[in-house]
Amino acid sequence: MNGIQVDINHLKKGEVSLGTSIMAVTFKDGVILGADSRTTTGAYIANRVTDKLTRVHDKVWCCRSGSAADTQAVTDIVQHYLELYTAQFGEPSTKTAASIFKTLCYENKDNLTAGIIVAGYDDKNKGEVYSIPLGGSIHKQKYAIAGSGSTFIYGYCDKNFKEDMTKEETINFMKNSLAQAIKWDGSSGGVIRMVVLTKDGPERLIFYPEDYETL
């Protein structure tokens, strides 16, 4: 037969992928998550208004990139876990949620294609952002960008990010960053979705191409 099979992990044939631009940014009152809305199967856009910002707890959300199926499976499990956790210990911290994501991504790294940014607000630590790239490592950051489109905005974000911005400043910063990512990355596009997490709970925002393309 054909010798020992070498198993290289990449997207399975015909799989739906989130070639993506996602980011999460901490600011004065909490944290904001942002994402484009394009989902692709090969060259076809399977969904142009995808919601890549997923709730895992009231004030802990995540941005998903990589395989749509894998990231949805992971977030479903984390959601379930956090429900158990809440029943036993009360509201989870962002770090707890991120740590569960990390464990799942790390222990299943051979079988999953998932790059996730976890962001949340808790009263003790305020807004926090944890980035969990492909191998399952975890990085606490002031802001995080990920996905195929993020490569185009590393410089822009580094130059323009400031700590403790106001909500409006942060939204503007993210809108500009994601607009550039969408502009230069073919697999990102559609609308820009955002979720603002503060002590008041989540607030959803949406920006259409005519809002951000002319910035």
Place this chain on the structure above:
Amino acid sequence: MSIVPNKNYRSAVSSTSSHHKTSNAAPALPDSLRNQNGGATPLSTQTNGKHPLETKLQSWDQTQRNRDLEQYRRVFGLAEPMKREMELAIVQNSDFNPLSQSTDSGFSTSLHRDILLNREASVDWEDVYQGSGIVGGVSMGPDVHGAIEKSLGI
């Protein structure tokens, strides 16, 4: 906390292992009909060339259960998964069902066990296509060779 089980290709196969099923008629000989993983099967086919899904599916349910138990351990403490496993063991050991040859294959006839595994209100392919004969050295469901041997008194 595994979600998807790994593909468990075997890297080595023993040609002299002692746990081969032996023939009922001549206990010294390996039963090549029952031993799909030994006897007449070429060694090369045992180490590679399996469908990637096969080994994943074999350990899928166990993987999901292990993940659940690990979650319980983290949230409720070690007592919780231990309690659940002990309950399952009790139910499994008191399972007296002479009509069913299989107790730990994919399908089961024990309602108690199904309840503990949260399967009492669902069906899956394993319940519909129960398989037969011997697979991987384990007898599952009605066994053709066994039935013939029994009827002929071998």
Place this chain on the structure above:
Amino acid sequence: MAGLSFDNYQRNQLLAERSKTVPQATSTGTTIVGVKYNGGVLIAADTRSTQGPIVANKNCAKLHRMSPKIWCAGAGTAADTEEVTRLIGSNLELHSLYASREPRVVSALQMLKQHLFKYQGHVGAYLIVAGVDPTGAHLFSIHAHGSTDVGFYQSLGSGSLAAMAVLESNWKQDLTREEAIVLASDAIEAGIWNDLGSGSNVDLCVMEVGKDAEYLRNYRTPNNREAKQRSYKFARGTTAVLSQRVLDICQVEEESVDIELEA
């Protein structure tokens, strides 16, 4: 092994290595769509099933009932869509009996996606799930690897590009039931005319909140075969009868039995 059998996998690999042709599963080159409207949701499908370049069935049904008010349109491997909806349909029924509640569309969705994720894309079912439950009307799509999408309109299958073109240009917020039916049928027809894998008729299923689901089989039949202009039948007696032999291959016994009827 119970469930899927891999017994012949190695044999098939060997056969594939040695021969040039490998048998293919019947793939429903398909157009399926789903559209939400004010007060309900509907799904539609074409009715062609293909086996390579050959039309295997001119009027097959691609809309599957998972529960009385949750229906599902399938694209991809015909056998997989059929069996997966049947299995999850059974599970949905069990679940609703267990909980004494009407089944919900999200339950169907979660069951389907977890099942498909388990098979890692090897079960080639691409589905549009729609239905009404106590929480309202819902529309989702699922890909074979287990990813799901939400939306006001969905299209899937080889004709999904043609259908999506129609949906994207004609869809608007707050459709009425009649508008949605026209939109969905037009989208399927775009698939029928412009996609080789889709053809024949339009099937439709309308699910409205508070009403029974309405399955409109062959709602549009744009491909009726016209009557031939001439009859090509041979006249009786064209073929000469050279000899005739009649065999009694069964014996008929007649016996009358009186039956007494009691008042």
